[in-house]
Amino acid sequence: MPYNSGTQAFRQGAHNALPLTSGIVPFGLITGVTAIGMGLSPSDAIGMTLLFYSGSAQMVVMQLMQNAALPVTMVVTALVINLRFLMYSASLAPHLGQLPRRQKWPIAYMLSDQSFALCTLKIGAGGLGQHAYPYYAGTAITMFFGWNLSVLAGMYLGAGIPEDWSLGFAIPLSFLALLIPGIRNAATLGAALTGGVLAVLAADLPYNLGLLTGALGGITAGLVIESWKTPQAMPEANSEQEAS
Amino acid sequence: MSEMTQWITFALIGLGTFAIRLSFIELHTVLRIPPLFRRALAYVPASVLAALVLPAVVFPDRHAGFDWMNPQIPAAVLAALVAWRTRSTLLTLVVGMGVLWALKHWGL
Numbered sequence: 001m002p003y004n005s006g007t008q009a010f011r012q013g014a015h016n017a018l019p020l021t022s023g024i025v026p027f028g029l030i031t032g033v034t035a036i037g038m039g040l041s042p043s044d045a046i047g048m049t050l051l052f053y054s055g056s057a058q059m060v061v062m063q064l065m066q067n068a069a070l071p072v073t074m075v076v077t078a079l080v081i082n083l084r085f086l087m088y089s090a091s092l093a094p095h096l097g098q099l100p101r102r103q104k105w106p107i108a109y110m111l112s113d114q115s116f117a118l119c120t121l122k123i124g125a126g127g128l129g130q131h132a133y134p135y136y137a138g139t140a141i142t143m144f145f146g147w148n149l150s151v152l153a154g155m156y157l158g159a160g161i162p163e164d165w166s167l168g169f170a171i172p173l174s175f176l177a178l179l180i181p182g183i184r185n186a187a188t189l190g191a192a193l194t195g196g197v198l199a200v201l202a203a204d205l206p207y208n209l210g211l212l213t214g215a216l217g218g219i220t221a222g223l224v225i226e227s228w229k230t231p232q233a234m235p236e237a238n239s240e241q242e243a244s
Numbered sequence: 245m246s247e248m249t250q251w252i253t254f255a256l257i258g259l260g261t262f263a264i265r266l267s268f269i270e271l272h273t274v275l276r277i278p279p280l281f282r283r284a285l286a287y288v289p290a291s292v293l294a295a296l297v298l299p300a301v302v303f304p305d306r307h308a309g310f311d312w313m314n315p316q317i318p319a320a321v322l323a324a325l326v327a328w329r330t331r332s333t334l335l336t337l338v339v340g341m342g343v344l345w346a347l348k349h350w351g352l
Contacts, residue, residue, distance in 0.1 A: 019333040044250070051258030061257065071245065071253040078257040084292050085265045091285040093272035108266040113296075117289055124286075169316060169344055170337060172300035173323055177336040179293035180327035188290045195291035196298030203299045211295050218291025219284045226283070 009131035013118070013138025020114045021146035023174020027055050028147050032154020034059065038066055042155060049151045053109065053144070057081050083212065088116040095123060095132040103133065110140035112147075117178040186229060191222030315347035 003009040035045035040062075052058045057078040064074045088111055096107065118139045122128050128135055183189050195218025202210035245253075268275060301320040302310060323340030330336070 022334060022337055047251070048254050051254050052261060054261055057257065057261065061253075065245065065250075068245075071249055074253055075256050075260065079260045079264065082261045082264055084288075085261070086267055087285065087288045087292070089265055090268040090272075090277055090281065091288060093268040093277070097269050097272035104269055105266065108269050109262055111265040111269075113293075117293070120289055166341075166344055166348065169304075169319070170341060172297045172316075172320065173337050173340040174333065175293045175297045175300075176320065176323055176340070177327050177333040179290065179297060180324055180336075181331045182289050182293070188287065191287040192290040192294040196294035199295035199299045200302055203303055210299060211292075214295030214298075215288070215292045218294060219287045222287030222291065223280075223284055 003129075003131045003135070006131055006134035009128070010134040010138040013135040013140075014142045015138075016118050017114060017139040017142035017146075020118070020174060020178070021142065021150075023170055023177070024055065024114070024143065024147050025150040026170040028150025029154035029157065031055055031058055031062075032151040033157060034062055034154075035151075036155050036158050038062055045155055046152070049148060052078070053112075053147070054078070054082055055147065080209070080212065084113075084215065085111055087215075088113075091120060092116065092136070095119070095128070096136060099133060107133075107137060107140055110144045112140065112143045113175070114143050114178065115139040117182070121182060187222045187225040190225040191218040194218045194221035315344055319343040319347065 003012065031049070032045065035048070035058075036042070040048070048058060048061075052061075060081060061074045061078050064077065089108070092111070096104065099107075115136060119128070119132065119136050122135060123132065179192060183192055195214040197214075198217040199210050199214025202213040204210070205213065268277070297320070301316050302314065304314060304316050319340050322343050323336045326332070326339045327336040
């Protein structure tokens with residue numbers, strides 16, 4: 001269903017992203033609580049949150065600061081965790097790459113797992129057309145405010161949230177809610193199973209390399225299954241995509 | 245770590261992360277995306293999301309081993325069923341958290 005106007009696409013993007021903030025709000029709260037709890041000043045915590053705009057990298061760096069790790073370890077670990085954005089960037093580039101810099105740079109800064117997942121689902125279903133930018137902006141701005149406000153709230157709540165609420169479990173649950181609807185055929189199912197199992201087996205690897213191992217294994221599995229399923233049709237399907 | 249070193253570290257991570265996010269969006273007219281890479285991208289969401297979810301579910305504590313009695317496993321399985329049938333993020337979260345709290349509350 002194509003949108004009539006950019007405003008409508010922006011609103012729909014924001015609307016689709018809103019339920020996903022329920023997955024990041026608990027994570028944001030915990031990040032804020034942890035930052036203050038480990039003795040960071042409020043300005044340090046806010047600066048870190050705005051500079052990174054990446055919860056997993058921030059949590060890992062705070063952990064490393066507590067372990068008095070070397071700064072170079074922190075930089076390398078955080079960037080390895082964020083390497084997945086390279087893949088997101090490549091997959092959104094055909095739809096966002098032609099924009100002027102004053103639009104491109106802010107939206108690149110706001111690229112998140114959730115905006116990426118929502119946009120690729122929409123683009124995959126053929127529903128965005130020329131309105132990819134406003135739709136993406138709607139999702140990205142919603143996630144940006146959801147994240148920063150929840151970190152801020154966490155900083156004020158301090159240690160008020162009891163540990164036994166297990167709010168950290170909301171993060172994998174929100175990723176699960178994004179994952180399941182994206183499994184549409186044997187190849188995506190194979191990619192997910194391989195990626196998940198490999199990441200579990202490789203969980204002990206340092207620098208969060210288990211995540212990258214799982215991701216690369218899953219992608220390979222998806223490609224292999226795809227080539228089994230449609231050995232002849234593949235090149236044609238590809239050239240059609242290229243032409244459109 | 246001094247205040248100065250700390251801010252330099254934060255700034256480097258921030259700049260590096262921005263550069264990674266911007267990479268292909270900025271350079272996609274210069275950097276052609278190879279066809280195999282483009283096909284591979286179709287499997288990025290499923291692979292990455294599964295690789296984020298599964299370890300987080302089966303290892304609630306990163307340093308502890310695998311435990312069949314971990315209540316996050318049944319909670320995630322039920323939440324996955326709800327996600328599959330309803331495609332609703334909110335319901336998935338409510339059911340997943342609800343099952344986890346129930347299992348912990350009754351000490352299963």
